[in-house]
Amino acid sequence: MSTPLLEVTDLRTVFHTPRGDVHAVDGVSFSLAPGESLGLVGESGSGKSVLGRTVMGLIGSGATTTVSGSVLLGGRSVHDLRPAERRRLWGPEVAMVFQDPMTSLNPVKRVGTHLTETLRRHLRCSRADAVERGIDLLRQVGIPEPARRMRQYPHELSGGMRQRVVIATALACDPRLLIADEPTTALDVTVQKQILDLLASLVAERTMAMVLVSHDLGAVAGRTDRVQVMYAGRTVESGPTRPVFAAPDHPYTDALLASIPRLGNPPHTLLRTIEGNPPDMGRPPEGCRFAPRCGFASARCAEEQPVAAVVPGGREVACHHPILEVSRGR
Incomplete structure (x- = not known):
């Protein structure tokens, strides 16, 4: 081991x-x-x-x-x-995926903001690079049309998609x-x-x-x-x-x-x-x-x-x- x-x-x-x-x-x-x-x-x-x-x-x-x-x-x-x-x-x-995505995602922030904030804070990357990586993360977790989803709010997504966003956010910094x-x-x-x-x-x-x-x-x-x-x-x-x-x-x-x-x-x-x-x-x-x-x-x-x-x-x-x-x- x-x-x-x-x-x-x-x-x-x-x-x-x-x-x-x-x-x-x-x-x-x-x-x-x-x-x-x-x-x-x-x-x-x-x-x-x-x-x-x-x-x-x-x-x-x-x-x-x-x-x-x-x-x-x-x-x-x-x-x-x-x-x-x-x-x-x-x-x-270390990162955590919480039980309820509606309470762990900020309802007044777009999906893209959740991802780019994490990336820019920890990886110190530019806004453009953070957006590109955010789109790729959404694609990795199986979300269709990831570029469009980046502009949406959590309430516009289904429960399964919201949970995938939470997973993508948790995995953003590897x-x-x-x-x-x-x-x-x-x-x-x-x-x-x-x-x-x-x-x-x-x-x-x-x-x-x-x-x-x-x-x-x-x-x-x-x-x-x-x-x-x-x-x-x-x-x-x-x-x-x-x-x-x-x-x-x-x-x-x-x-x-x-x-x-x-x-x-x-x-x-x-x-x-x-x-x-x-x-x-x-x-x-x-x-x-x-x-x-x-x-x-x-x-x-x-x-x-x-x-x-x-x-x-x-x-x-x-x-x-x-x-x-x-x-x-x-």
């Missing part, structure tokens, strides 16, 4: 609220090499998006938030950088790391596939590392090298994507996969669900946070927090009762 581009060690993000401290990210670690893609999956509220923003340095410590742990990008600590240094990092080194936070939210399934295939091809072409944040396991399955399953701010299972999805060791991963609709099921088959609700992150359980919803839970699970252990296949699982091969029936 090549030298890691991104190294995250024991990362924690705590929000201080009137109801108490919320540990949105609680001791997460992983590394990512150039050209490698990592999927972050889990239910809504598991800490995926907060993790992505914390890695990028968009969430910093202050009166209402505490960030601890280490984030090294190319050997440099992101959180030790001054605000001005961090802004210079965004674009050439970042070494791309964080895609639910990049296909609110898009129809055909456009979703196009966007995800586009991201996968760009990673391969540019030897760019990518963190794909999603609650859609199908989106992650064929487009990432490794997967990290999160629950209540913690990593419960991680490893190569195909083996983890083919034979999960954590009951939560197994339950997520079991809830996916199957094409081979007879009509009107009831979907499987995960009983119960995620924990209140302001008052999480003492032991395993999944224990109240787990069919394998014991008294030990309610009292003792499981520690991640390496299992065969280069995977890690944090569970007192990993699923045995004989019990992996769905």
Whole structure:
């Protein structure tokens, strides 16, 4: 394996609220090499998006938030950088594709302005060169008539085109790391596939590392090298994507996969669900946070927090009762 581009060690993000401290990210670690893609999956509220923003340095410590742990990008600590240094990092080194393009694009600025501002600030190129490169970027992400689109406003484009503009803006300065936070939210399934295939091809072409944040396991399955399953701010299972999805060791991963609709099921088959609700992150359980919803839970699970252990296949699982091969029936 090549030298890691991104190294995250024991990362924690705590929000201080009137109801108490919320540990949105609680001791997460992983590394990512150039050209490698990592999927972050889990239910809504598991800490995926907060993790992505914390890695990028968009969430910093202050009166209402505490960030601890280490984030090294190319050997440099992101959180030790001054605000001005961090802004210079965004674009050439790391970029993010946000969930909703209508809120991440300025509605009173033309598409071309979004692209040329980024290029002129970071690459110091002329206006004419920035416009030419902006048109080429729109062409690369599959937008027809790119020169005309440069003159349009975000509301004049479809949802799929707006998301492509966001991707083009993120890729404008050839970042070494791309964080895609639910990049296909609110898009129809055909456009979703196009966007995800586009991201996968760009990673391969540019030897760019990518963190794909999603609650859609199908989106992650064929487009990432490794997967990290999160629950209540913690990593419960991680490893190569195909083996983890083919034979999960954590009951939560197994339950997520079991809830996916199957094409081979007879009509009107009831979907499987995960009983119960995620924990209140302001008052999480003492032991395993999944224990109240787990069919394998014991008294030990309610009292003792499981520690991640390496299992065969280069995977890690944090569970007192990993699923045995004989019990992996769905």
